[in-house]
Amino acid sequence: MKVLIIGGGGFLGQKLAHRLAEAGRLRDREITGLTLADIAAPASMAAPFAVETTTCDITDRSAVDRLLAARFDAIFLLAAVVSSHAEAEFDVGMQVNLHGALNVLEGARLLENAPVLVFTSSLAVFGGNVPDPIRDWTIPNPQTSYGTQKAIGELLVNDYSRRGFVDGRTLRLPTISVRPGRPNRAASSFMSSIIREPLNGEEAVCPVEPDFAHYYLSPRLCVQNLIRGAEIDAADLGQSRTMTMPGRTLTIRQMIDAMTAVAGPDPAKLIRFEDDPAIRDIVTGWRFDYDPAKALALGLEADDSFEDNVRYYLEDDRPR
Amino acid sequence: MKVLIIGGGGFLGQKLAHRLAEAGRLRDREITGLTLADIAAPASMAAPFAVETTTCDITDRSAVDRLLAARFDAIFLLAAVVSSHAEAEFDVGMQVNLHGALNVLEGARLLENAPVLVFTSSLAVFGGNVPDPIRDWTIPNPQTSYGTQKAIGELLVNDYSRRGFVDGRTLRLPTISVRPGRPNRAASSFMSSIIREPLNGEEAVCPVEPDFAHYYLSPRLCVQNLIRGAEIDAADLGQSRTMTMPGRTLTIRQMIDAMTAVAGPDPAKLIRFEDDPAIRDIVTGWRFDYDPAKALALGLEADDSFEDNVRYYLEDDRPR
Numbered sequence: 001m002k003v004l005i006i007g008g009g010g011f012l013g014q015k016l017a018h019r020l021a022e023a024g025r026l027r028d029r030e031i032t033g034l035t036l037a038d039i040a041a042p043a044s045m046a047a048p049f050a051v052e053t054t055t056c057d058i059t060d061r062s063a064v065d066r067l068l069a070a071r072f073d074a075i076f077l078l079a080a081v082v083s084s085h086a087e088a089e090f091d092v093g094m095q096v097n098l099h100g101a102l103n104v105l106e107g108a109r110l111l112e113n114a115p116v117l118v119f120t121s122s123l124a125v126f127g128g129n130v131p132d133p134i135r136d137w138t139i140p141n142p143q144t145s146y147g148t149q150k151a152i153g154e155l156l157v158n159d160y161s162r163r164g165f166v167d168g169r170t171l172r173l174p175t176i177s178v179r180p181g182r183p184n185r186a187a188s189s190f191m192s193s194i195i196r197e198p199l200n201g202e203e204a205v206c207p208v209e210p211d212f213a214h215y216y217l218s219p220r221l222c223v224q225n226l227i228r229g230a231e232i233d234a235a236d237l238g239q240s241r242t243m244t245m246p247g248r249t250l251t252i253r254q255m256i257d258a259m260t261a262v263a264g265p266d267p268a269k270l271i272r273f274e275d276d277p278a279i280r281d282i283v284t285g286w287r288f289d290y291d292p293a294k295a296l297a298l299g300l301e302a303d304d305s306f307e308d309n310v311r312y313y314l315e316d317d318r319p320r
Numbered sequence: 321m322k323v324l325i326i327g328g329g330g331f332l333g334q335k336l337a338h339r340l341a342e343a344g345r346l347r348d349r350e351i352t353g354l355t356l357a358d359i360a361a362p363a364s365m366a367a368p369f370a371v372e373t374t375t376c377d378i379t380d381r382s383a384v385d386r387l388l389a390a391r392f393d394a395i396f397l398l399a400a401v402v403s404s405h406a407e408a409e410f411d412v413g414m415q416v417n418l419h420g421a422l423n424v425l426e427g428a429r430l431l432e433n434a435p436v437l438v439f440t441s442s443l444a445v446f447g448g449n450v451p452d453p454i455r456d457w458t459i460p461n462p463q464t465s466y467g468t469q470k471a472i473g474e475l476l477v478n479d480y481s482r483r484g485f486v487d488g489r490t491l492r493l494p495t496i497s498v499r500p501g502r503p504n505r506a507a508s509s510f511m512s513s514i515i516r517e518p519l520n521g522e523e524a525v526c527p528v529e530p531d532f533a534h535y536y537l538s539p540r541l542c543v544q545n546l547i548r549g550a551e552i553d554a555a556d557l558g559q560s561r562t563m564t565m566p567g568r569t570l571t572i573r574q575m576i577d578a579m580t581a582v583a584g585p586d587p588a589k590l591i592r593f594e595d596d597p598a599i600r601d602i603v604t605g606w607r608f609d610y611d612p613a614k615a616l617a618l619g620l621e622a623d624d625s626f627e628d629n630v631r632y633y634l635e636d637d638r639p640r
Contacts, residue, residue: 090483128559130457137450139459140475141560148479152472155460159468163410239448240461 001029002071006058006104007078008036011180012120014043015223015316016076021047026074027116027231037067038079058100061107068107074116074230077104083124084186086146097149105156109165117157117166118230121242122173123215123287125151132289136243143285154242161234161241169229169237171295174217174247177255178309180317187282191216194252195259195310198267199318207276210253213288217247217302218309220316225300232298243295246302249288258306263314321349322391326378326424327398328356331500332440334363335543335636336396341367346394347436347551357387358399378420381427388427394436394550397424402506403444403602406466417469425476429485437477437486438550441562442493443535443606445471452609456563463605474562481554481561489549489557491615494537494567497575498629500637507602511536514572515579515630518587519638527596530573533608537567537622538629540636545620552618563615566622569608578626582634 003026007013017036024031031049036042037056044053056067058079068075079100086093101119108115124147125140140151150172157168178199179192190207191214197204217225225245256268292300303309323346325333337356344351351369356362357376364373376387378399388395399420406413421439428435444467445460460471470492477488498519499512510527511534517524537545545565570578576588612620623629 137459137461139457139560141457142475142479143482143559145479145483148475151475155462155468155471155475159462159465162463163465239463240459 001026001031001073002033002035003031003074003076004035004037004067004070004072005076005078006037006056007076007080008053009038009040009042010078012176012219012222013038013076013078014045015219016078016226017045017047017051019223019227021045021049023227024048026227029073035067035070035072058103059095061103064103064107065110068104068111071111072115073113074118075104075108076118076226076230077101078120080120080150081146082186083122083144083146086149087144090145093145093149097146098152101153102156105160105166109160114164114166116230117168118226119153119157119168119170120173120226121150121154121170122147123175123244123290125154125172126287127285132287133291134244134287134289135291136240136294158241167234168241169232170242171225171229171300172242172244173222174215174245176219176222177216178313178317179219180313187279190279194271195255196313198259198270199263199310199313201270203270203272206252206271206273207279208252208283210256210273211251212283213249213251214283214286215247215249215288215290216255216306216309217245218312220312221301221303225295228298228300236298243298243300244290244292246292246295246300247290248302248306249290250306255306259310262307262310321346321351321393322353322355323351323394323396324355324357324387324390324392325396325398326357326376327396327400328373329358329360329362330398332496332539332542332546333358333396333398334365335539336398336546337365337367337371339543339547341365341369343547344368346547349393355387355390355392378423379415381423384423384427385430388424388431391431392435393433394438395424395428396438396546396550397421398440400440400470401466402504403464403466404505404507406469407464407602410465413465413469417466418472421473421476425480425486429480434484434486436550437488438546439473439477439488439490440493440546441470441474441490442467443495443564443610445474445492446607447605452607453611454564454607454609455611456560456614464602478561487554488561489552490562491545491549491620492562492564493542494535494565496539496542497536498633498637499539500633507599510599514591515575516633518579518590519583519630519633521590523590523592525592525594526572527594527599528572528603530576530593531571532604533569533571534603534606535567535569535608535610536575536626536629537565538632540632541621541623545615548618548620556618563618563620564610564612566612566615566620567610568622568626569610570626575626579630582627582630
């Protein structure tokens with residue numbers, strides 16, 4: 001079982017690589033090699049199998065073909081230009097998120113044995129005037145270019161799978177919290193910052209009201225679900241390879257209360273509420289009411305409580 | 321008002337061109353020129369405005385740019401590789417239906433003023449395990465490559481419109497019946513043949529049972545709806561440019577009864593029922609229960625009865 005992670009340098013790719021190294025197996029087979037590919041060379045790591053790291057620009061079809069020539073049994077396609085970037089630079093988003101995904105699908109199609117392909121989509125595919133809750137049969141009606149490009153990826157993975165070119169599975173990720181690292185320019189950045197920074201003893205600004213609700217998953221469960229996504233029997237996927245990863249709908253207040261329950265009253269004092277209309281206008285357009293029935297039936301899981309998300313951050317990611 | 325019909329050589333493009341010639345106006349403006357483009361040079365026609373005909377292969381981006389350099393105010397993108405063809409020749413379907421549509425969108429994006437773009441999608445975007453009726457917020461879950469490519473076009477038209485690159489409108493066409501001309505490679509070809517050939521005094525083969533139900537629209541109403549689609553105010557389209565064109569759900573038996581009501585008992589005797597598993601497997605995967613609420617609210621219409629479809633064929637299309 002040879003595994004490839006495209007986007008292997010990102011925080012999710014790295015966490016997935018480490019989890020695979022701990023397990024040593026995927027789909028009931030021993031992992032014999034892992035390749036981490038990204039636009040910049042990913043960090044390598046210790047593992048009970050050979051680990052290669054390589055650069056690959058997925059917008060370059062010949063580079064993708066060279067990468068895939070090593071014949072992988074399972075491919076995780078995590079590489080993407082994120083939402084604010086794809087909105088600011090339309091052509092870059094189209095090249096990476098649409099044509100890049102197509103290059104990987106076309107490259108995989110040339111392999112002798114159709115590889116398992118786990119493609120990460122996003123709740124950003126949903127938007128506009130559709131009724132709650134968002135179910136497995138709700139139309140993706142994205143209101144961003146990023147969401148559009150991900151929704152197109154979902155359709156392509158379905159059709160390439162139906163035709164037997166790949167054995168694809170598309171998982172729509174909830175907003176990940178608590179995301180490790182530093183704040184970024186994503187509108188969702190505060191959804192991790194308001195927990196992460198106070199737990200690190202730093203101040204954080206919350207740009208929305210305490211009753212703002214959204215849909216979250218921890219990095220730990222996200223990685224567990226990516227692996228589960230790869231392991232599902234193709235026959236159990238039915239007539240669509242796409243599913244929304246389970247998460248939890250939480251208000252800002254509930255998230256802060258969970259942090260206090262785990263870490264005491266001090267971190268919450270480091271949060272300052274400061275209305276930011278630009279961010280508020282974006283995030284209040286997002287949807288938070290989901291019914292991820294298909295993913296739950298196939299064994300994917302949400303966190304038990306946001307207390308768990310806080311604990312996982314402390315255990316897995318807080319700088320020592 | 322300069323108008324371009326891409327796919328102007330097809331039966332729908334030709335009917336649309338003639339309807340525009342009769343009206344002389346579109347979106348409350350006088351039509352000053354009409355260009356008909358297709359892979360082979362379309363038939364020209366008499367009109368109260370200049371009519372140009374030209375060849376254009378939409379898979380060739382530079383050819384599309386040359387075509388669009390004449391700066392059109394309204395573009396109808398009807399050109400496509402049909403369902404059976406796109407299923408048999410995957411790469412051809414991808415090139416024409418996906419990359420061709422993208423070439424037109426990218427070419428239109430370069431125009432100084434965003435043109436109105438009417439894109440034709442199809443009920444083939446729907447399939448698989450989604451609940452009836454199919455509503456405006458039902459997920460496209462296509463079970464063919466053609467449907468996949470059309471669903472991708474819908475997403476692209478939405479995003480290019482949201483960004484102001486085009487003023488797009490996507491209309492999902494019901495199966496057109498009675499379609500004039502000869503049988504083609506569409507799996508739905510028989511849905512017109514079984515009416516058209518008998519009305520022409522020829523035999524026809526029906527590859528499915530008499531109780532097979534599907535969703536139909538006449539060419540006459542389809543053209544009327546394409547024009548209405550172009551004329552809707554952008555502000556009335558809301559957060560999606562896509563809608564299902566109204567049609568009528570009918571069984572084969574109801575269609576034949578309507579033909580008999582209009583043309584007497586003889587034509588029906590020319591229909592032979594002969595099971596064709598290849599066609600049956602495709603068309604029984606299609607959905608027939610639709611609620612086209614958005615299109616109806618925006619003034620698009622279905623035929624009053626299938627008797628009308630039969631009459632329209634006799635009036636508009638039967639060879640004399």
